[in-house]
Amino acid sequence: MAGRSGLPFRRPTTRTIDMAPKEYLVRLQHGITGGFAPPTPNAIHQLTRSSDNPDSLFIQSMVRPDGTPSLQPHPPKELTQLDDPGHASNSLVDELHTILKEIPTEQPPGSEDIYGMDTSIMWASEDLEWMNGGPSGCGRGTSVVQPTDEQKAKFKRAVEIITQLTQLES
Structure with missing residues (x-):
């Protein structure tokens, strides 16, 4: 279908945010590429929401301080009251879920960052x-x-979202 200019008509795209499931596991790792030796992670964050406790998001983090060889655990956190639609974590998790549904992974797995x-x-x-x-x-x-620049920007946003979630307080 062509518009007045003769160019194909494109409807504006709107991005809809899917609701994330009530049960999920998210893991973010900084430091994934290795050389001769396996990668040395700088940080690992894990977020868990389970059907056993659907009103809570459990956050576990380990960070490797500069100049040290290993990850150090941080005290685990629990965000509660997730049943409140206005809780800050809900919209962030929904956005993250939507982004990950839209962007590709490397093929074959583990071939390239x-x-x-x-x-x-x-x-x-x-x-x-x-x-x-x-x-x-x-x-x-x-x-x-290979991702487009737009997909790379979405991945960067996904990393930002997880980082924000790890910094939220109940």
């Missing part, structure tokens, strides 16, 4: 399993899937 951030996200829920990675050890390759 296609987002170039040395960062991995893993999401597991009933409706979505998503994980990106990067090469570790001696194995390197090129992914047959």
